[in-house]
Amino acid sequence: MTLTIPALRARGAKRRRRRPLAVTLAIAFLLAAAATGALAPLLAPHSPDATSLLDSLAPPGTAGHLLGTDSTGRDVLSRLMYGARLSLLAPLGVVLLSGVLGTALGLLAARAGGWVDAVLSRLMDIVFAFPSLLLAMLVVAVFGPGLTAPICALAVSYTPFLGRVVRSVAIQEGARPYMESYRAMGFGELRTTVRHLLPNMTPVLLAQSALSFGYAMVDLASLSYLGLGVRPPAADWGSMISQAQSAILQGAPGSGLIPGVAVLLTVVSVNVLGEHIGGSIARRGEGT
Amino acid sequence: MTSETPVLSVSSLVKRFGDVTAVDGVGFELMPGASLGIVGESGSGKTTTARILAGLDEPTSGTVLLAGEPVTGRSRRARLHRARLLQMIFQDPYGSFDPRQTIAESVAEPIRLHLPDLSGADRRARVAELLDQVGLSERAGGSPPRELSGGQRQRAAIARALGIRPRVLVLDEAVAALDVSIQAQILTLLDSLRRDTGIAYVFVSHDLAVVRHITDTAVVMRHGRIVERGDTETILRDPQHPYTRLLLDSIPVPGWDLDRVARDRRALDASR
Ligand SMILES: Nc1ncnc2c1ncn2[C@@H]1O[C@H](COP(=O)(O)OP(=O)(O)OP(=O)(O)O)[C@@H](O)[C@H]1O
Ligand SMILES: [Mg+2]
Numbered sequence: 001m002t003l004t005i006p007a008l009r010a011r012g013a014k015r016r017r018r019r020p021l022a023v024t025l026a027i028a029f030l031l032a033a034a035a036t037g038a039l040a041p042l043l044a045p046h047s048p049d050a051t052s053l054l055d056s057l058a059p060p061g062t063a064g065h066l067l068g069t070d071s072t073g074r075d076v077l078s079r080l081m082y083g084a085r086l087s088l089l090a091p092l093g094v095v096l097l098s099g100v101l102g103t104a105l106g107l108l109a110a111r112a113g114g115w116v117d118a119v120l121s122r123l124m125d126i127v128f129a130f131p132s133l134l135l136a137m138l139v140v141a142v143f144g145p146g147l148t149a150p151i152c153a154l155a156v157s158y159t160p161f162l163g164r165v166v167r168s169v170a171i172q173e174g175a176r177p178y179m180e181s182y183r184a185m186g187f188g189e190l191r192t193t194v195r196h197l198l199p200n201m202t203p204v205l206l207a208q209s210a211l212s213f214g215y216a217m218v219d220l221a222s223l224s225y226l227g228l229g230v231r232p233p234a235a236d237w238g239s240m241i242s243q244a245q246s247a248i249l250q251g252a253p254g255s256g257l258i259p260g261v262a263v264l265l266t267v268v269s270v271n272v273l274g275e276h277i278g279g280s281i282a283r284r285g286e287g288t
Numbered sequence: 289m290t291s292e293t294p295v296l297s298v299s300s301l302v303k304r305f306g307d308v309t310a311v312d313g314v315g316f317e318l319m320p321g322a323s324l325g326i327v328g329e330s331g332s333g334k335t336t337t338a339r340i341l342a343g344l345d346e347p348t349s350g351t352v353l354l355a356g357e358p359v360t361g362r363s364r365r366a367r368l369h370r371a372r373l374l375q376m377i378f379q380d381p382y383g384s385f386d387p388r389q390t391i392a393e394s395v396a397e398p399i400r401l402h403l404p405d406l407s408g409a410d411r412r413a414r415v416a417e418l419l420d421q422v423g424l425s426e427r428a429g430g431s432p433p434r435e436l437s438g439g440q441r442q443r444a445a446i447a448r449a450l451g452i453r454p455r456v457l458v459l460d461e462a463v464a465a466l467d468v469s470i471q472a473q474i475l476t477l478l479d480s481l482r483r484d485t486g487i488a489y490v491f492v493s494h495d496l497a498v499v500r501h502i503t504d505t506a507v508v509m510r511h512g513r514i515v516e517r518g519d520t521e522t523i524l525r526d527p528q529h530p531y532t533r534l535l536l537d538s539i540p541v542p543g544w545d546l547d548r549v550a551r552d553r554r555a556l557d558a559s560r
Binding site: 176177178180181182183184185186187188196199200 | 342343344364367368370371372375376378380383384385386387388397398401402445448
């Protein structure tokens with residue numbers, strides 16, 4: 001049936017707005033970061049772990065070492081490329097895990113109400129009050145270093161961050177007449193929640209997830225900095241910064257600053273993108 | 289005629305919200321194809337009654353019979369049974385649709401739930417037939433709700449409610465949010481749908497002119513109780529209860545007499 005075709009075309013035309021420059025830059029940066037991570041073995045000029053004490057602390061711009069070397073003579077550019085893998089994937093893991101948990105708990109609290117809501121809300125308050133880094137450090141102390149433990153710990157401690165927002169938005173959205181009309185049509189709560197409520201909450205979910213990604217990236221970098229994240233010699237941006245400490249004191253800040261800038265740019269890009277996606281979805285669903 | 293079972297039968301319905309008794313012993317019957325008005329001032333319990341009928345609120349006590357059978361609870365069976373017989377139209381035509389679905393998709397939803405064996409092609413044909421029945425173009429059907437006017441959305445809501453051929457339609461202030469000329473169009477549509485399909489209406493409104501147009505019988509609610517009931521024409525021409533008289537005199541018409549409204553209000557206060 002051709003019913004939807006003309007309308008789809010009309011909608012598509014109306015929806016195409018000019019994408020702001022900041023968003024284009026953010027997308028370009030994130031794609032580039034992901035691509036260099038994925039293609040690191042092909043792109044990197046050196047092995048990320050190859051040390052060469054003779055070449056240590058070469059400044060950026062040195063022939064053969066575009067971004068210089070660290071205190072053990074490892075090529076910063078190569079480590080940056082390989083480091084993109086863990087530095088991007090680990091926060092993504094935190095976001096996905098806490099996203100699923102937070103959405104499930106928030107929706108359950110909002111839709112069930114009553115004592116279920118009361119118990120879940122208090123639980124989330126308690127976890128929320130607990131500093132995420134401290135929780136991650138405790139978990140690492142128990143399970144040993146490596147990435148799995150900090151990812152899980154951060155995911156748990158970020159869950160209330162999303163869960164509380166999901167809960168309040170779900171309560172608001174759930175009272176809208178279209179949700180009631182689905183109940184009156186005989187649909188069950190679970191189906192209306194999953195099929196109608198959840199998709200209408202995606203702008204909020206995306207915006208919050210982008211924020212969580214930023215926090216997770218910084219927290220994971222801090223853990224790596226404290227020596228509690230990835231195990232050497234594997235590279236990630238956080239451990240690169242931490243290992244550059246002595247170099248910075250020796251007046252060669254490049255090997256620490258460069259991964260720091262990478263963290264910063266990634267966090268900013270993700271937030272710009274999250275806000276943009278959230279905003280455009282909200283516009284699409286907007287009533288007159 | 290007398291042996292026919294009422295399609296909807298409500299008795300001693302009570303609903304309390306904490307200390308507030310929103311509905312207090314309401315009872316009425318609705319025969320197949322009939323149209324009953326529920327009128328009353330703001331806060332008299334009209335919406336609460338309508339929501340109980342649609343299963344959106346549980347009554348504190350009292351019974352609702354649909355086609356002679358009691359309906360209670362939110363079990364899947366009960367939900368489907370109730371929805372199959374009774375559908376509701378809400379006041380807000382703007383918010384009644386999932387903003388992410390096209391109108392045609394929304395109209396198809398209840399058909400999909402209640403007639404799962406219908407093939408995709410048959411379902412689409414049914415949706416097209418429904419949209420046509422309420423006077424919506426194919427183009428409107430393919431649009432998201434935000435691109436439709438209030439009147440079009442209310443037509444769409446009617447199409448969606450009629451999809452599974454319910455026997456009762458509960459309309460809560462269904463035209464209150466619309467312009468007067470659009471109101472008239474929707475009322476005309478409702479009239480002809482009732483003639484064509486034999487569906488029965490419970491029409492909740494505070495607008496007596498609208499109620500006069502669309503209903504045969506009416507009940508007047510005040511503080512959650514029914515204070516007067518009978519033929520709509522008779523009630524409006526010759527109101528027995530002082531409250532009904534007050535409602536009628538409160539309508540601004542040529543020769544409107546505010547003194548009389550005040551007198552009515554005093555008579556009502558004296559009679560309670
Ligand atoms: N969910 C609720 N919680 C508490 N009180 C409620 C609730 N719903 C309705 N009430 C109260 O019940 C009474 C009846 O409300 P209801 O909405 O049924 O009136 P109404 O006749 O539909 O009024 P209106 O013409 O303004 O729509 C009011 O006093 C209202 O404050
Ligand atoms: Mg009302």
